[in-house]
Amino acid sequence: AQSVTQLDSQVPVFEEAPVELRCNYSSSVSVYLFWYVQYPNQGLQLLLKYLSGSTLVKGINGFEAEFNKSQTSFHLRKPSVHISDTAEYFCAVSDPSSYKLIFGSGTRLLVRP
Amino acid sequence: GAGVSQTPSNKVTEKGKYVELRCDPISGHTALYWYRQSLGQGPEFLIYFQGTGAADDSGLPNDRFFAVRPEGSVSTLKIQRTERGDSAVYLCARSGVGGLAIYGYTFGSGTRLTVV
Numbered sequence: 034a035q036s037v038t039q040l041d042s043q044v045p046v047f048e049e050a051p052v053e054l055r056c057n058y059s060s061s062v063s064v065y066l067f068w069y070v071q072y073p074n075q076g077l078q079l080l081l082k083y084l085s086g087s088t089l090v091k092g093i094n095g096f097e098a099e100f101n102k103s104q105t106s107f108h109l110r111k112p113s114v115h116i117s118d119t120a121e122y123f124c125a126v127s128d129p130s131s132y133k134l135i136f137g138s139g140t141r142l143l144v145r146p
Numbered sequence: 147g148a149g150v151s152q153t154p155s156n157k158v159t160e161k162g163k164y165v166e167l168r169c170d171p172i173s174g175h176t177a178l179y180w181y182r183q184s185l186g187q188g189p190e191f192l193i194y195f196q197g198t199g200a201a202d203d204s205g206l207p208n209d210r211f212f213a214v215r216p217e218g219s220v221s222t223l224k225i226q227r228t229e230r231g232d233s234a235v236y237l238c239a240r241s242g243v244g245g246l247a248i249y250g251y252t253f254g255s256g257t258r259l260t261v262v
Contacts, residue, residue, distance in 0.1 A: 042186075065248050076150070076237065076253035077189070084248055123188050127247035132177065132202070134247050136188030 035060040035126050037137035045143045048116055054109040054140045056098075056124030066107040067125040067134065068098055077123065083107065094118070119144045149173060150254035152238050158260045159228055167223040167257045169238030178221050179251065180213055181237040189237055195221060228261045235259070 038057045046052045058064060065084050069077040081092025088100040098109045107124060121141050125134040151170040159165050171178055176197050181189035191205040198218045206212070210228075215221040225232055235258050239251040 037188075039188075067247075067250075074255065076255045077239075077251070078253070079250045082248070082250065125188075129248070130246075132179075132194055132241070132246055133191050134189075134251065136190070138186065138188050 035064065035128065035135045037124050037126050037135055039124055039137035039140050041140045042138070043141040043143060045145060046114055048144055048146050049113050051112050052110065052114050052118075052142065054122050054124075054142065056107045056109065056137060058105050058107065058124070058126045060105075060126060060128065062128050065127045065129065066098075066100060067127070068092065068096070068107075068109050069123045069125060069136075070094075071121040071123065071139075073120070080109070080122075114142070114144050116144050116146060118142060149252045150238055150240055152236075152254035152257050154257060155255065156258045156260075158262060161228060161230060161261055163228050165225050165228055165259065167225075167236050167259070169221045169223070169254060171219065171221075171238070171240040173240075176218065177241045178215060179239045179241070180221070180223050181239065183235040183237055183256070185234070192223070192236075225259075228259075230261045233259055233261045 036059050067082045068080040070080050071077045081090045083090045083100045091097045096111050121139045123139045124137040153168045178195040180192040183189045193213050194202040195215045210226045213223045235256040237256045238254045
């Protein structure tokens with residue numbers, strides 16, 4: 034069975050500082066990996082996804098993530114955050130034949146001025 | 147989110163009552179999903195529709211939960227004899243051709259259900 038672990042429930046950071054949100058997964062098969070963002074009172078929005086190819090994936094709003102198969106990780110990074118990046122971020126995993134996404138418990142990014 | 151409408155946005159009900167939550171995927175996608183997001187948790191899969199039929203309802207927690215999609219578009223999630231533990235945000239999503247997760251989901255804004 035697949036699972037996703039987001040160890041940090043909340044990450045506070047000052048505006049314009051870099052940030053990394055951690056995601057580790059477990060799976061016995063090849064995986065597809067996703068990051069979603071949820072702004073207050075809104076639905077989840079796809080930030081980026083890894084399907085195959087280059088392990089460095091670039092997404093919207095300046096975010097990027099790196100797939101590391103040996104460490105079973107897919108950490109999300111941004112070199113300089115804005116107040117508007119304050120939101121809940123979810124890592125998710127799927128396998129190539131699946132219609133289901135398995136989500137982590139989420140990390141709340143809190144950007145302070 | 148754009149493209150998936152959920153109503154109501156908030157629902158407060160008394161324990162033991164029956165509730166219906168509605169999802170309209172707006173555009174003509176055949177694949178539709180329901181997820182439940184409890185406080186402090188990520189979304190958890192409930193049920194997946196391909197057209198009018200439930201292709202996988204393995205995530206429904208018990209027989210108090212039921213979902214329909216009679217015309218292959220709008221779906222209704224029905225909860226009987228609600229319990230306080232049913233309180234959560236119920237999310238609806240649609241996906242691209244074939245229904246596979248790799249095409250990405252478009253989520254609605256959810257219905258926040260509170261059972262008092």
